Every structure is written in C-alpha cells, then in structure tokens.
Amino acid sequence: MNFRTTRAEIDVDALSANANWVRQQIGTGKLLGIVKADGYGHGVGAVCDVLAPCVDAFGVGFTDEAVALRDAHTSSDKPVLILEGCQSIAELEVAAENNFWVVIHSLYQLELLEQAKLARPLCVWLKIDTGMHRLGLELAAVESFLVRLQKCNNVAGTVLMSHLANADSGMPLNHYQRQQFEQIKRQHSGFQFSLHNSAALLNPQLRGEIGENDWVRAGLLLYGVNPSAVTEVQSELKPAMSLKAPIIAIHELKKGDSVGYGSSWIAEKPSRIATVAIGYADGYPRQCGNGTPTAVCNKIAPVVGRVSMDMITIDITDMPEACVGDDVELWGARIDVREVANCADTISWHLLTGTSVRVPRVYRA
Numbered sequence: 001m002n003f004r005t006t007r008a009e010i011d012v013d014a015l016s017a018n019a020n021w022v023r024q025q026i027g028t029g030k031l032l033g034i035v036k037a038d039g040y041g042h043g044v045g046a047v048c049d050v051l052a053p054c055v056d057a058f059g060v061g062f063t064d065e066a067v068a069l070r071d072a073h074t075s076s077d078k079p080v081l082i083l084e085g086c087q088s089i090a091e092l093e094v095a096a097e098n099n100f101w102v103v104i105h106s107l108y109q110l111e112l113l114e115q116a117k118l119a120r121p122l123c124v125w126l127k128i129d130t131g132m133h134r135l136g137l138e139l140a141a142v143e144s145f146l147v148r149l150q151k152c153n154n155v156a157g158t159v160l161m162s163h164l165a166n167a168d169s170g171m172p173l174n175h176y177q178r179q180q181f182e183q184i185k186r187q188h189s190g191f192q193f194s195l196h197n198s199a200a201l202l203n204p205q206l207r208g209e210i211g212e213n214d215w216v217r218a219g220l221l222l223y224g225v226n227p228s229a230v231t232e233v234q235s236e237l238k239p240a241m242s243l244k245a246p247i248i249a250i251h252e253l254k255k256g257d258s259v260g261y262g263s264s265w266i267a268e269k270p271s272r273i274a275t276v277a278i279g280y281a282d283g284y285p286r287q288c289g290n291g292t293p294t295a296v297c298n299k300i301a302p303v304v305g306r307v308s309m310d311m312i313t314i315d316i317t318d319m320p321e322a323c324v325g326d327d328v329e330l331w332g333a334r335i336d337v338r339e340v341a342n343c344a345d346t347i348s349w350h351l352l353t354g355t356s357v358r359v360p361r362v363y364r365a
C-alpha cells in the first residue's frame, strides 16, 4: 500500500501492440526482445509475461539479470541471451543449467567456454567488432573462433552478431559497418545473424534485407518510443510507460517572487505555481530546466525552478481548474519522453531505465 500516488503506469496492451508492430516490420526475421535493466524500467516480470508470445527470445545485459528474469517470469521458458556473456566458468555453469544463450566477444570468453565442463551445450552468439570498438573480436579472428567453436563440446549452435555505433543517424561509419557485416554473411552462409537494434530497423541506410536467418534485437521500440530524435515515422507505436505524480501544493506568486533552490526562476507576472510529488530521487532528471513540458488537465505546464530530490514546481497560471491531488504526467502518452530527454540533454533510454525503485509500477490494460 502506498500513500504517495507517484507512479509509472505501464500499459500492457501497448507493449504487445508495439511488439506486434515490430514483428510486422521484420517479416520472417526473428525477434529478440531486449528486456535488460528491468525491462527498460517497466518491470521485467510483467514485460516478459506480456511479450513472451510475441518474441522468439529475450535479451538481457548479464547473467544476474537473466536469473532475475527467470525468477520473475515463470510462465514460459523462452531462451534468454546474455548480451555481455560470462566472465567465469561458474557463470557458464549457471547459464547451462538455465538454458541461457551466451555472447562470446573475446578470446578470454572463448577459452572459458573451452575449459568448462557443462551439463549441456549452449547456443553461442559470436560478437564481431565491425567498427564500434566496445565489444567484439576483430574480423580477422572470426574464422579461427568459428573453427574452435565447432570443435567445442559446449556449443550447440552459433549466431554471428555485431552492433552499430550510429544506427540513429546518417554517419558514414554506418555504411562501413553494414558492408563489413554483409561480407561476414556472404562468407558464412548457413549461420544465423544479428545486426539490427531498434534504430537500425527504422534507418533506410541500415535496414537492408531481413530474412528468416536474421535476428532483430529490439528494445526501445517495444516500449513504444521512437529511437530517432529527428525522424518521425511510426505513428502506430504507443508509449508503454506514463510517469505520473500528484500536485501536493499550489502557491500564488507575485511578480518578482522566485521559486525553489537557487531562485532559478522569477515570476514576470502574478503566477500560479503547483508543487508536484516527483524529483530526481525518482529518476526525474535534475537537468530538466525551466520550460520542460509536463501535462496537467490536458494542457501543457512548464517546469519552473530547480528539480529537487522529491519535488518539482510547474507553472499552472493558465489552468485555474488545476487543483491539489490532480495528476501530472511527466512523460508517456501525452508528453513524448524524447522531448523531456532532450531538455535534460540525454536520451529516452536513460530516462526510462532511470525511473527509480521508489516509483511503484502500476500495470493497466
């Protein structure tokens, strides 16, 4: 039971509609639903319950997240890919026991896999660096890794993957990475492949052919958010999370009065200011300055003054109907999370995953 009504409402129908929309986009391709970071902040158990019928497998960051997924979502045993792979033999044993799939991105991980004595063989996603230089083996090493994987008793099958550094933009590196990956595909027919994240799926420069041997690794799109800050495309997407908080106080300010820490906003005219029960400890970014939009009573009210730990202040001068107890939407169905992210000089992924544990998730159909 919570007295404070600040909450993240999760629209479960939106989740499945978004997943089905992604499915349409990828045709015969396979869908890896990315649910790392507690399902992008939406709650991994509930997200997986909804998405299980719509995806071919799930993807998480690391083994502990995969175990948490299994504990929270018990109604299906869809495979779970560990995107960073394992760092010890004990971890590989847990992966084998639970039927997890593992990424191998380095010689260190390949050697662990060769040394381990696993209860059953694992499906391995071999991660190749085509230009991002974060994880993955260099192209020249692919052949020798594949030979060793083929010999290894702990391997049940191999998918070749890479990750794009600039999928949401038109950088020349896109062209290079795509070319490299196309070459890998040509040289290794008979394997399955995975290059696309959400942004790559929507980027004509990167999309290419997606066939039955291609896995699309979609995260943000499943949660109904456009990965591109610039291109508008998919009106069918519906934001799954709406972050809401109540007005807990209203103050009438005179011209010249200031609001909040540092007096960073000063009323230029008599103003009506609402105090809302959400702050940076809830994951609402402290960087959101004056003018960041919120929605109250179907209108837009701008943030005024600094974001504090537990509260923000918004200007409701033009909304005489607004009163204490009314809900304010910080992002979601009415306020595009991209716009708030932009105001905070960050990205939508950061805001969704940053919604803190203090905020209850409430699931609605």
Ligand SMILES: *Cc1c(COP(=O)(O)O)cnc(C)c1O
Pocket (backbone or CB within 6 Å): 034, 036, 083, 163, 196, 197, 198, 199, 217, 218, 219, 220, 221, 227
């Ligand atoms: C997180 C992640 C994704 C999903 O990215 P979105 O932009 O949210 O679709 C895909 N691939 C890898 C390797 C990731 O780490």
